[in-house]
Amino acid sequence: MVINYDEKAVMKEVFNVMNFIKCPYEALPKDNPDTYVMRPKPLKGTLFVSFDNLGFLSGQVRVRGKGKGEYPFHYLEMIDHVFGREENTIEVCSGSVNGGCFTVDINPETNPQIVDDGQTLAKIPSDSFNRWRCDPPYNENTAKKMYATDLPKPIRLLEAGARVCKPHSLLFLLLGPANYQWHPKGTKRIAYIDVTVVPNNEVRCLNVFYKYSDG
Numbered sequence: 001m002v003i004n005y006d007e008k009a010v011m012k013e014v015f016n017v018m019n020f021i022k023c024p025y026e027a028l029p030k031d032n033p034d035t036y037v038m039r040p041k042p043l044k045g046t047l048f049v050s051f052d053n054l055g056f057l058s059g060q061v062r063v064r065g066k067g068k069g070e071y072p073f074h075y076l077e078m079i080d081h082v083f084g085r086e087e088n089t090i091e092v093c094s095g096s097v098n099g100g101c102f103t104v105d106i107n108p109e110t111n112p113q114i115v116d117d118g119q120t121l122a123k124i125p126s127d128s129f130n131r132w133r134c135d136p137p138y139n140e141n142t143a144k145k146m147y148a149t150d151l152p153k154p155i156r157l158l159e160a161g162a163r164v165c166k167p168h169s170l171l172f173l174l175l176g177p178a179n180y181q182w183h184p185k186g187t188k189r190i191a192y193i194d195v196t197v198v199p200n201n202e203v204r205c206l207n208v209f210y211k212y213s214d215g
């Protein structure tokens with residue numbers, strides 16, 4: 001028997017982001033709870049999911065910047081703490097990241113496992129990974145001056161990421177100050193986290209997506 005249903009509508013009905021949360025959380029306020037609240041350890045900050053929208057997590061974390069465009073201190077540990085560790089992860093625009101994931105960068109001098117454009121990932125078969133992380137240059141100026149590349153388009157990075165991930169994967173895209181709403185077919189944006197960087201007071205935005213089906 002074939003059951004016809006609108007996959008997107010079903011996702012809206014039944015999707016609960018709390019099913020992905022692996023860290024301790026609390027329902028607050030205690031006398032009449034309306035929100036789940038959690039700590040993004042080892043970073044400082046607060047993340048929350050309100051009972052009236054269980055499909056979305058928001059919040060803010062404070063990080064210490066590392067320089068040379070690297071991930072801020074403890075940023076990756078925070079992701080593992082909140083969403084659980086995933087061994088089968090692809091790290092796109094990997095830069096200095098190595099170990100514990102499969103690395104891809106367009107610049108061979110960063111010694112990634114594969115040199116490839118993250119907007120296509122042409123050398124990587126579809127449905128290969130359970131998680132995708134990506135940290136592209138934050139703006140045109142940085143792309144040109146720091147990495148001698150063009151600025152990759154977030155939607156194209158996401159499309160390639162969604163293709164190489166299996167259904168039920170999470171995709172983590174760290175951008176500059178961009179509350180990034182677009183997402184490829186078959187994915188849903190499930191979290192937006194403000195990342196404020198000290199000491200230079202920059203803002204980064206972590207946008208998290210869930211791939212529910214092959215687009």
Ligand SMILES: C[S@@+](CC[C@H](N)C(=O)[O-])C[C@H]1O[C@@H](n2cnc3c(N)ncnc32)[C@H](O)[C@@H]1O
Nearest residue numbers: 069070071093095096105106107117118135137
């Ligand atoms: C902000 S850095 C990433 C830093 C990394 N998170 C770290 O902790 O070292 C951006 C990286 O994206 C790479 N890059 C730029 N355009 C790319 C593209 N189209 N595909 C793959 N990598 C790209 C650059 O070579 C650079 O290594």
